[in-house]
Amino acid sequence: xxxxxxxxxxxxxxxxxxxxxxxxLGQPFYIDLARRMMILAIAATSLNLILGYGGMVSFGHAxxxxxxxxxxxxxxxxxxxxxxxxxxxxxxxxxxxxxxxxAVSIRTSGIYFIMITLAFTQMLYYLGISLELFGGDDGMRLxxxxxxxxLLDLGNAVSFYYLCLALMxxxxxxxxxxxxxxxxxxxxxxxxxxxxxxxxxxxPYRYRLTAFVIAGAMCGLAxxxxxxxxxYITPGLASWVQSGDLMFMVILGGMASTAGPxxxxxxxxxxxxxxxxWTEHWQVILGPLLVLSVIFFKRGLAGIxxx
Amino acid sequence: xxxxxxxxxxxxGLQYGVxxxxxxxxxxLVLGIMNLVNLAHGSLYMVGAYLAVAGTQATxxxxxxxALGFAGTLVVGMAMELVALxxxxxRDHLDxxxxxxxxxxxxxxxxxxxxxxxxxxxxxxxxxxxxxxLFTGSRYxxxxxxxxxxxxxxxxxxxxxxxxxxxxxLIRAGATNRTMxxxxxxxxxxxxxxxxxxxxxxxxLAGLMAGPIYAVxxxxxxxxxxxxxxxxxxxxxxxxxxxxxxxxxxGVVDTLGRAFLRPLLATMISAPAAEAAGPALASMLIYxxxxxxxxxxxxxxxxxx
Amino acid sequence: xxxxxxxxxxxxxxxxxxxxxxxxxxxETHAVIGSNGAGKTTFISQLAGDLxxxxxxxxxxxxxxxxxxxxxxxRMGLARSFQITSVYNEFSALDNVALAVxxxxxxxxxxxxxxxxxxxxxxxxxxxxxEVGLGARAAVLAANMSHGEHRQxxxxxxxxxxxxxxxxxxxxxxxxxxxxxxxxxxxxxLKGRYSIxxxxxxxxxxxxLADRISVLVYGRVIATGxxxxxxxxxxxxxxxxxxxx
Numbered sequence: 001x002x003x004x005x006x007x008x009x010x011x012x013x014x015x016x017x018x019x020x021x022x023x024x025l026g027q028p029f030y031i032d033l034a035r036r037m038m039i040l041a042i043a044a045t046s047l048n049l050i051l052g053y054g055g056m057v058s059f060g061h062a063x064x065x066x067x068x069x070x071x072x073x074x075x076x077x078x079x080x081x082x083x084x085x086x087x088x089x090x091x092x093x094x095x096x097x098x099x100x101x102x103a104v105s106i107r108t109s110g111i112y113f114i115m116i117t118l119a120f121t122q123m124l125y126y127l128g129i130s131l132e133l134f135g136g137d138d139g140m141r142l143x144x145x146x147x148x149x150x151l152l153d154l155g156n157a158v159s160f161y162y163l164c165l166a167l168m169x170x171x172x173x174x175x176x177x178x179x180x181x182x183x184x185x186x187x188x189x190x191x192x193x194x195x196x197x198x199x200x201x202x203x204p205y206r207y208r209l210t211a212f213v214i215a216g217a218m219c220g221l222a223x224x225x226x227x228x229x230x231x232y233i234t235p236g237l238a239s240w241v242q243s244g245d246l247m248f249m250v251i252l253g254g255m256a257s258t259a260g261p262x263x264x265x266x267x268x269x270x271x272x273x274x275x276x277x278w279t280e281h282w283q284v285i286l287g288p289l290l291v292l293s294v295i296f297f298k299r300g301l302a303g304i305x306x307x
Numbered sequence: 308x309x310x311x312x313x314x315x316x317x318x319x320g321l322q323y324g325v326x327x328x329x330x331x332x333x334x335x336l337v338l339g340i341m342n343l344v345n346l347a348h349g350s351l352y353m354v355g356a357y358l359a360v361a362g363t364q365a366t367x368x369x370x371x372x373x374a375l376g377f378a379g380t381l382v383v384g385m386a387m388e389l390v391a392l393x394x395x396x397x398r399d400h401l402d403x404x405x406x407x408x409x410x411x412x413x414x415x416x417x418x419x420x421x422x423x424x425x426x427x428x429x430x431x432x433x434x435x436x437x438x439x440x441l442f443t444g445s446r447y448x449x450x451x452x453x454x455x456x457x458x459x460x461x462x463x464x465x466x467x468x469x470x471x472x473x474x475x476x477l478i479r480a481g482a483t484n485r486t487m488x489x490x491x492x493x494x495x496x497x498x499x500x501x502x503x504x505x506x507x508x509x510x511x512l513a514g515l516m517a518g519p520i521y522a523v524x525x526x527x528x529x530x531x532x533x534x535x536x537x538x539x540x541x542x543x544x545x546x547x548x549x550x551x552x553x554x555x556x557x558g559v560v561d562t563l564g565r566a567f568l569r570p571l572l573a574t575m576i577s578a579p580a581a582e583a584a585g586p587a588l589a590s591m592l593i594y595x596x597x598x599x600x601x602x603x604x605x606x607x608x609x610x611x612x
Numbered sequence: 613x614x615x616x617x618x619x620x621x622x623x624x625x626x627x628x629x630x631x632x633x634x635x636x637x638x639x640e641t642h643a644v645i646g647s648n649g650a651g652k653t654t655f656i657s658q659l660a661g662d663l664x665x666x667x668x669x670x671x672x673x674x675x676x677x678x679x680x681x682x683x684x685x686x687r688m689g690l691a692r693s694f695q696i697t698s699v700y701n702e703f704s705a706l707d708n709v710a711l712a713v714x715x716x717x718x719x720x721x722x723x724x725x726x727x728x729x730x731x732x733x734x735x736x737x738x739x740x741x742x743e744v745g746l747g748a749r750a751a752v753l754a755a756n757m758s759h760g761e762h763r764q765x766x767x768x769x770x771x772x773x774x775x776x777x778x779x780x781x782x783x784x785x786x787x788x789x790x791x792x793x794x795x796x797x798x799x800x801x802l803k804g805r806y807s808i809x810x811x812x813x814x815x816x817x818x819x820x821l822a823d824r825i826s827v828l829v830y831g832r833v834i835a836t837g838x839x840x841x842x843x844x845x846x847x848x849x850x851x852x853x854x855x856x857x
Contacts, residue, residue, distance in 0.1 A: 118534075186714070189711050193701070201715040283415065
């Protein structure tokens with residue numbers, strides 16, 4: 001068995017065992033924390049596809065987190081509370097948005113690409129703020145959580161937890177298949193050496209745009225999950241601080257690895273929790289910590305596990 | 308919607324535009340010459356604003372506040388370059404983005420620790436308060452006109468330096484071909500430090516002037532920074548002329564859009580719909596503009612390379 | 613196979629390509645020589661599709677490709693190797709060639725099957741590596757290969773495209789005497805099977821491989837002809853050969 005497979009088996013067992021253990025210990029808070037970690041891991045996995053494997057420094061990925069959440073919130077506002085309708089809409093809306101943003105952005109590269117993706121995310125953020133009907137700056141509570149014809153009650157913390165676990169594993173597996181497929185090879189080749197890729201006949205644009213759309217759609221699912229997790233939607237989900245957090249998860253965890261995003265999400269959330277316990281001004285410590293980690297610790301946590 | 312109102316908003320747009328220019332000029336040079344993505348540029352703007360306010364409050368003198376804001380930002384900028392940014396030269400943009408992002412978190416929180424999270428109150432000396440009468444008949448704040456004048460003066464000064472001095476020639480050469488300049492034996496490190504200092508000073512100036520007009524609070528840097536990015540993308544990286552043109556365009560479009568889009572829409576569609584769509588569309592306007600410019604010119608209006 | 617008419621490219625006041633006329637017959641090996649600064653790199657870049665000419669036409673296999681960019685031309689059968697080695701450093705030699713094979717076999721919008729285990733990609737890649745002499749090094753990471761092996765890898769990747777025309781940009785660059793001889797020997801086996809544009813400084817290689825030679829000086833072709841004619845031309849000697857070996 002490969003190290004990677006072993007890693008994921010262990011992770012699955014640990015995460016599956018967490019709710020009963022946490023309940024037994026009287027610490028339901030950890031179910032919540034782990035659930036949040038898994039949802040963000042899905043978002044980070046989607047970013048890893050385009051950033052880690054594709055080399056596209058998209059600083060606007062949180063836009064899809066916000067868009068997915070708002071799809072759920074807005075549909076719920078108008079009485080459509082069925083998850084069967086909401087979640088596909090969230091995914092498709094994000095795919096469309098990613099296609100539009102990507103079509104313009106991916107023609108550029110380097111510094112331009114970073115700034116442009118950031119700008120478009122900000123645009124969506126401002127859009128969210130200006131929609132007074134849905135709470136504007138403050139955001140709004142969900143009318144109700146997404147319903148699934150009675151099959152699943154997202155209000156039940158543990159059921160929802162296992163759903164997130166299942167979806168996270170699915171997202172990781174799908175990404176794994178994609179990056180090892182012909183499509184994934186082209187994406188990775190283009191990151192490795194664009195001139196060489198063009199010389200053998202690959203047109204980078206179409207592959208990058210496709211990856212961008214896939215990543216956006218996957219992150220939209222994470223957004224839908226997040227809205228149900230917090231039972232609240234706010235424009236802050238699409239802020240660039242959130243985008244930066246996602247990027248850090250990908251980098252800290254280890255780019256271009258399947259375990260990276262989860263490890264990164266885990267590390268960042270744990271660091272936040274610990275620091276929050278010390279001081280309310282935890283960001284003044286986290287900031288320099290992140291700086292140092294980038295300067296000195298580029299290979300990421302997955303490098304330790306070789307996963 | 309009278310002509311006087313339009314003109315007033317136009318002036319507001321120009322004033323906002325020159326502030327964007329001050330930020331954009333420094334940043335576009337740093338991007339073009341040093342190939343450095345510095346997200347913490349907004350933090351320098353914030354530092355300028357806070358130091359100016361703090362200086363004025365502590366000494367009671369506006370001039371002292373301005374001096375502190377300007378000089379203090381320069382010092383903070385140089386420290387930032389020395390400590391956090393030097394290791395980043397030559398490293399890929401991803402690293403630069405992540406490190407400067409960490410700096411933003413740090414500075415925002417540091418400011419919050421010292422001055423709290425609320426907005427700071429700033430006061431103007433009497434000679435900068437008050438209004439003047441415009442030829443249109445309406446009255447306009449003196450201070451905003453002063454800001455506009457200062458901004459234009461800086462633009463003229465920059466134009467002079469860049470086109471008429473040896474330093475300016477090096478800057479233009481560095482923006483078009485960095486390696487060539489280094490190969491010619493110019494002290495690149497020194498050039499980088501000077502360019503970065505330039506940028507920091509301009510950001511500090513924009514910040515200290517911004518205090519009386521815009522909210523002075525943690526995170527104010529990032530709000531303007533993203534618009535500065537739009538300016539640079541439209542104008543073209545490395546081009547000061549592009550920064551000026553882009554800044555004026557963005558400043559005017561954004562201001563006029565926010566002021567007049569809703570009333571304009573209301574003449575075409577129902578009032579409640581305009582009420583909802585107007586502000587939303589207005590906030591998206593400059594980004595849509597950016598998308599349009601990019602579709603036609605992927606490297607900006609004034610590409611330097 | 614390839615026809616170039618009036619190719620012109622200027623950088624400001626500098627005319628890097630000054631109305632170049634050039635052609636390659638099918639199966640021919642046509643070498644391009646010229647001192648540094650003569651405009652060889654600009655010429656090759658325009659042929660490959662990385663640089664757009666200011667004026668002129670490029671016709672490849674009967675089709676006007678002047679406005680087409682590099683990936684399109686590659687898919688049409690115009691393969692190139694780079695003067696400064698350009699391979700996928702993070703991938704193995706086999707992966708490198710397999711990617712070229714993949715590029716040849718239609719679109720790559722397949723998202724599920726493992727490309728590394730696809731025999732339709734692996735087998736041709738193995739064969740090509742054997743052909744260029746890298747068969748034993750298939751699993752080695754490109755970053756760990758020697759310079760000479762990189763050059764061989766580039767040729768393998770070019771051949772993987774089943775090209776009709778090969779653009780070889782200084783394939784011998786940076787090679788020692790023995791490696792050069794082996795490369796020349798290998799290129800001789802390609803002669804006649806492919807149409808080749810060979811840009812080289814190594815005069816030995818040029819005279820042993822070329823059917824025709826064009827001499828590029830300051831962006832213009834000052835002479836085109838059989839190797840003997842070029843060697844004997846006084847004009848060429850004066851302009852170029854005299855400075856070289």
